[in-house]
Amino acid sequence: xxEKVGVTSYDVARRAGVSQSAVSRAxxxxxxxxxxxxxxxxxxxxxxxxxxxxxxxxLITKRSNLVAIIISNLTNLYYPEVLAELTQRLxxxxxxxxxxxxxxxxxxxxxxxxxxxYRVDGAIVAARLSTEQLSAFANRGVxxxxxxxxxxxxxxASVCCDxxxxxxxxxxxxxxxGHRRFGIIGGPADSYVGEERANAAINRLAHHGLKxxxxxxxxxxxxxxxGLKTLMARTDNQLDALICVNDLMxxxxxxxxxxIIGRKVPGELSITGFDGVSxxxxxxYQLTTIRQPVxxxxxxxxxxxxxxxxxxxxxPEQRVFAGELLSGRSAxxx
Amino acid sequence: xxEKVGVTSYDVARRAGVSQSAVSRAxxxxxxxxxxxxxxxxxxxxxxxxxxxxxxxxLITKRSNLVAIIISNLTNLYYPEVLAELTQRLxxxxxxxxxxxxxxxxxxxxxxxxxxxYRVDGAIVAARLSTEQLSAFANRGVxxxxxxxxxxxxxxASVCCDxxxxxxxxxxxxxxxGHRRFGIIGGPADSYVGEERANAAINRLAHHGLKxxxxxxxxxxxxxxxGLKTLMARTDNQLDALICVNDLMxxxxxxxxxxIIGRKVPGELSITGFDGVSxxxxxxYQLTTIRQPVxxxxxxxxxxxxxxxxxxxxxPEQRVFAGELLSGRSAxxx
DNA sequence: AACGGAAATGACTGCGAATGCAAAGGCGAA
DNA sequence: TTCGCCTTTGCATTCGCAGTCATTTCCGTT
Numbered sequence: 001x002x003e004k005v006g007v008t009s010y011d012v013a014r015r016a017g018v019s020q021s022a023v024s025r026a027x028x029x030x031x032x033x034x035x036x037x038x039x040x041x042x043x044x045x046x047x048x049x050x051x052x053x054x055x056x057x058x059l060i061t062k063r064s065n066l067v068a069i070i071i072s073n074l075t076n077l078y079y080p081e082v083l084a085e086l087t088q089r090l091x092x093x094x095x096x097x098x099x100x101x102x103x104x105x106x107x108x109x110x111x112x113x114x115x116x117x118y119r120v121d122g123a124i125v126a127a128r129l130s131t132e133q134l135s136a137f138a139n140r141g142v143x144x145x146x147x148x149x150x151x152x153x154x155x156x157a158s159v160c161c162d163x164x165x166x167x168x169x170x171x172x173x174x175x176x177x178g179h180r181r182f183g184i185i186g187g188p189a190d191s192y193v194g195e196e197r198a199n200a201a202i203n204r205l206a207h208h209g210l211k212x213x214x215x216x217x218x219x220x221x222x223x224x225x226x227g228l229k230t231l232m233a234r235t236d237n238q239l240d241a242l243i244c245v246n247d248l249m250x251x252x253x254x255x256x257x258x259x260i261i262g263r264k265v266p267g268e269l270s271i272t273g274f275d276g277v278s279x280x281x282x283x284x285y286q287l288t289t290i291r292q293p294v295x296x297x298x299x300x301x302x303x304x305x306x307x308x309x310x311x312x313x314x315x316p317e318q319r320v321f322a323g324e325l326l327s328g329r330s331a332x333x334x
Numbered sequence: 335x336x337e338k339v340g341v342t343s344y345d346v347a348r349r350a351g352v353s354q355s356a357v358s359r360a361x362x363x364x365x366x367x368x369x370x371x372x373x374x375x376x377x378x379x380x381x382x383x384x385x386x387x388x389x390x391x392x393l394i395t396k397r398s399n400l401v402a403i404i405i406s407n408l409t410n411l412y413y414p415e416v417l418a419e420l421t422q423r424l425x426x427x428x429x430x431x432x433x434x435x436x437x438x439x440x441x442x443x444x445x446x447x448x449x450x451x452y453r454v455d456g457a458i459v460a461a462r463l464s465t466e467q468l469s470a471f472a473n474r475g476v477x478x479x480x481x482x483x484x485x486x487x488x489x490x491a492s493v494c495c496d497x498x499x500x501x502x503x504x505x506x507x508x509x510x511x512g513h514r515r516f517g518i519i520g521g522p523a524d525s526y527v528g529e530e531r532a533n534a535a536i537n538r539l540a541h542h543g544l545k546x547x548x549x550x551x552x553x554x555x556x557x558x559x560x561g562l563k564t565l566m567a568r569t570d571n572q573l574d575a576l577i578c579v580n581d582l583m584x585x586x587x588x589x590x591x592x593x594i595i596g597r598k599v600p601g602e603l604s605i606t607g608f609d610g611v612s613x614x615x616x617x618x619y620q621l622t623t624i625r626q627p628v629x630x631x632x633x634x635x636x637x638x639x640x641x642x643x644x645x646x647x648x649x650p651e652q653r654v655f656a657g658e659l660l661s662g663r664s665a666x667x668x
Numbered sequence: 669a670a671c672g673g674a675a676a677t678g679a680c681t682g683c684g685a686a687t688g689c690a691a692a693g694g695c696g697a698a
Numbered sequence: 699t700t701c702g703c704c705t706t707t708g709c710a711t712t713c714g715c716a717g718t719c720a721t722t723t724c725c726g727t728t
Contacts, residue, residue, distance in 0.1 A: 006396075008684055019708045024686055031686095034706060049473070054451040055392045056684035060713045062340075064389060069433075074418035075612075077411075084408035087435040096448060099403075099433040101421040114430060117388040139383070221616060255617035278409075282555060283589035284618045342714055353678045358716055365717095368676060390714035394683050 007050040016044035027052050058119065067305065068120045070100045070111060072127040076219060077248055078275045078292075079126065082147065085298035086124060093306055095121070102127055105190070109133075116140060122305045128190055143308035145301050148292075149192035155316040157308065159301045163193065163274075166290035166323045167200035170243060170272045173288075173325075173333030175208045179241035179270055182212035185227035185249050187219050194219070197245040197274055213239070217249045224252025225260065232261065240269060241331070247273035247280045247289055254285055254330055270331035280326065288331035290323035297321055341384040350378035361386050392453065401639065402454045404434045404445060406461040410553060411582055412609045412626075413460065416481065419632035420458060427640055429455070436461055439524070443467075450474060456639045462524060477642035479635050482626075483526035489650040491642065493635045497527065500624035500657045501534035504577060504606045507622075507659075507667030509542045513575035513604060516546035519561035519583050521553050528553070531579040531608055547573070551583045558586025559594065566595065574603060575665070581607035581614045581623055588619055588664055604665035614660065622665035624657035631655055 009023040016023070018037060025031035026041040033041075044050075058064040067090055071079050087097045098118060100111045105128055112133060115123060122143035129146075134154040137144040146158035174182075184201055187194020198214065205212050215230045217223025224244060231239055242257075244250035250273030257263040257271065265271055266288075273280060276291025300319050308314050327333055343357040350357070352371060359365035360375040367375075378384075392398040401424055405413050421431045432452060434445045439462055446467060449457060456477035463480075468488040471478040480492035508516075518535055521528020532548065539546050549564050551557025558578060565573055576591075578584035584607030591597040591605065599605055600622075607614060610625025634653050642648050661667060 006684095009686095010684080020685075021687080021708060022706085024684095025707090028686080032706060037706080051447060051450040053393075053453060053684055054448075055389055055398060055453055056713090057686075058389045058713095059387075059393055059684080059715095060686050062713080066432075074414050074421075077414075077612075080408050080411075080414035080417075083414075083433075084435045087408075087433055088437050091434070091445075096452065097433045098400075099417075099421055099431045100425070101418045103422050111425075113385060114388075116385040118430065119387060119389050221612065225617075251616070259617045278411075278555065279613055282585070283559075283593045340714095344714080354715075355678060355680095355717080356676085358714095359677090362716080366676060371676080387714050390683090391716075392683095393685095393714080394716050396683080 007048045009050070009052070011048055012041060012045045012050045015048060016041045024052075062119070064119050064121055065095050066098050066118055066120045067095050068098045068100060068115045068118070068123040068125075070102065070108075070115075070123065070125045070127050072102045072105060073219075074101050077277050077279070078246070081277075081294055082126070082298060085294060086302060089298060089302040093302070095306075112136065115142070121309045124301055124305060128192065141312060143305055143312060145305045145308070147297070147301055150318060151316070152192075157304050157316050157318070159297050159304070159319045159321065161193075161290070161292040161297065161323050162320045163196040163200040164204075166274060166325075167197055167243070168204045169325045170288070170290065170331075170333075171201055171204040171208070174241045174243075174270055174272070174331060175205075175210065176334050177270070177332045179332075180210065181235060181238045181240045182210060183228070183231035183235065183239045183242045184212045184214045185217045185224060185231070185242065185244045185253065186214060187245050188216060191219070194245050201243045201245075212243070217244075219246050219248060221248050221252040221255075224249035224254075225256030228253040228256050228261070242269060242271045244271065244273050247275040247277045247287060249273070250287055250289065250330070251279060251285055254287070265330055266332045270333075272331050274323075276323070276326055280328070286328035286330060287326070288328040288333060289326050291326050292323050293321050341382045343384070343386070345382055346375060346379045346384045349382060350375045396453070398453050398455055399429050400432050400452055400454045401429050402432045402434060402449045402452070402457040402459075404436065404442075404449075404457065404459045404461050406436045406439060407553075408435050411611050411613070412580070415611075415628055416460070416632060419628060420636060423632060423636040427636070429640075446470065449476070455643045458635055458639060462526065475646060477639055477646060479639045479642075481631070481635055484652060485650070486526075491638050491650045491652070493631050493638070493653045493655065494527075495624070495626040495631065495657050496654045497530040497534040498538075500608060500659075501531055501577070502538045503659045504622070504624065504665075504667075505535055505538040505542070508575045508577075508604055508606070508665060509539075509544065510668050511604070511666045513666075514544065515569060515572045515574045516544060517562070517565035517569065517573045517576045518546045518548045519551045519558065519565070519576065519578045519587065520548060521579050522550060525553070528579050535577045535579075546577070551578075553580050553582060555582050555586040555589075558583035558588075559590030562587040562590050562595070576603060576605045578605065578607050581609040581611045581621060583607070584621055584623065584664070585613060585619055588621070599664055600666045604667075606665050608657075610657070610660055614662070620662035620664060621660070622662040622667060623660050625660050626657050627655050 009020045012023045013020045025033045026038045126147040131153045150158045186198035215227045217227045263269045273287050273289035280287035343354045347354045347357045359367045360372045458479050460481040465487045484492045520532035549561045551561045597603045607621045607623035614621035
């Protein structure tokens with residue numbers, strides 16, 4: 001078993017006493033090779049430590065078996081799970097993952113350049129793309145599936161978690177439980193889900209004839225606490241319900257409410273989140289939130305992408321999944 | 335700007351009225367091309383939406399500019415940060431990341447097959463590799479850097495966080511503060527850092543003439559609570575210090591101690607962790623732990639790998655970084 | 669105007685595997 | 699034994715680009 005560098009199909013062919021074509025065929029499904037020949041070849045390959053060169057394969061077949069995954073902030077606590085799921089599912093289908101992690105949104109353009117260069121078979125993107133960038137995928141014929149965002153202005157395949165349904169469940173529950181002074185901590189203005197969720201909450205509150213104070217956060221723990229303080233100041237400490245557009249900010253707000261401001265949660269202040277990250281279920285928080293069905297969403301994203309790799313002309317489709325209401329102990333509902 | 339599929343250097347050459355060689359040179363650093371010619375070529379390339387085919391480049395130059403990152407459990411809360419850092423640093427050096435996320439350790443063998451096929455320039459691995467697997471990297475001439483583990487039996491480049499120093503600081507602090515009944519929650523038996531840290535703690539306790547009760551966990555939140563309960567049962571509830579080999583278990587233990595068992599932390603029970611993940615600093619926990627210098631460690635891993643890609647014969651090196659003691663409020667120290 | 673040397677450019681080959689096509693081999697039936 | 703058909707096999711070509719080598723162009727010199 002002398003594994004060595006640069007073993008090619010010719011080396012294997014020589015050792016097995018066949019032609020290079022035969023070696024190629026021996027490694028491909030359903031090719032015409034006599035069982036005995038294939039056995040000899042496989043044996044020779046094993047002896048030499050041969051593995052087909054995926055680069056060369058990609059060049060000639062025009063299939064790299066590579067899929068780009070572009071994620072903006074991996075540290076979001078929500079994405080790692082998504083990434084792991086996506087990677088493993090894609091692996092099962094013989095597709096490798098080329099990972100691009102954006103430090104800043106402005107890096108997208110550069111990243112896309114690399115995506116084109118590697119001739120990926122498709123891409124799953126959880127980052128903001130401009131209309132031009134979206135069209136670039138179409139023009140280059142690279143199948144694309146957006147994760148938790150939709151193609152603004154351009155029809156693109158995407159999977160999302162339903163913001164309206166989710167926030168409606170939370171708002172309705174809070175209103176029915178008697179809350180009246182609402183605060184909302186949104187995300188950065190350029191975040192799709194941030195705006196979606198905030199608007200969903202605002203609209204549903206309006207439906208009940210209620211208004212809410214609104215501040216923006218950065219989706220992180222600190223934003224939650226700061227947002228809460230700001231809202232408290234603005235409302236003369238009268239806030240009795242706080243809707244955060246993600247869990248991390250809700251957690252930050254809970255900690256600040258309990259340990260800094262000295263408000264009982266949920267006794268004096270109800271707090272809700274969105275995502276259903278693992279810390280949300282920790283004993284200290286028991287957050288009332290909407291859990292995104294990550295398994296189903298990743299499964300859908302992968303399925304949609306693979307479909308489109310096989311048949312590039314499938315029309316765009318949006319799959320919107322309802323989240324699950326996790327009734328924790330951070331909010332009085334119903 | 336008609337971006338289209340399959341634009342090759344020949345297309346660009348034709349449009350710019352030059353040869354394919356010229357196009358190739360125009361896109362390479364320091365090649366001999368007249369500025370005017372290069373400008374014409376770049377313009378033509380832009381007009382056609384040409385991007386050099388990295389696959390073809392890889393085939394001929396034998397440099398894929400691809401690095402494999404193999405991580406066992408991405409959901410560990412500690413790894414996402416590491417992954418994001420590694421990816422971004424590698425990107426800055428023009429290297430792309432081929433991500434492999436293991437669902438089970440047994441998948442390693444299959445993953446390695448893919449790693450060979452893609453002719454990656456190197457690999458960073460945070461997963462358990464057998465001696466044979468380690469040698470396979472050497473035999474195939476693929477530079478390898480291990481993250482938070484060392485090559486057992488084989489000399490391999492690696493970066494680690496010092497378990498001895500870290501646990502020593504924690505143990506010494508706890509002992510000096512008067513703790514005597516110790517419990518340790520370790521990791522799975524096949525985890526390198528788990529064993530390292532547990533042993534480090536046990537040895538340091540022995541140095542003080544103390545023993546500790548020991549149970550194993552799975553590095554997750556639940557393990558912390560369960561481990562604590564088990565230890566409490568074993569020690570007749572006399573435990574006064576709990577050392578967890580990672581933060582997540584420490585957090586789980588804190589929640590269980592406070593909310594289930596009804597023990598004051600740190601009043602009646604001191605708890606320590608290891609890693610310095612972000613939830614450790616949350617207001618609700620303020621965990622006393624050892625923070626791994628992630629930035630320096632990832633920086634080192636990337637530097638070591640790139641060095642070895644440039645000069646494959648550089649000898650193995652271990653870089654061990656001291657962690658930083660985060661004195662939180664989960665333990666009485668000194 | 670002629671020359672020399674450096675810079676710029678193009679023709680050509682090869683990286684490693686896949687595949688169309690033609691040739692060879694195997695086997696059963698007549 | 700011969701024919702015909704199907705399965706195996708090999709040859710030759712191709713994918714897109716880098717890099718070698720030979721050729722041409724361009725300048726400054728004398």
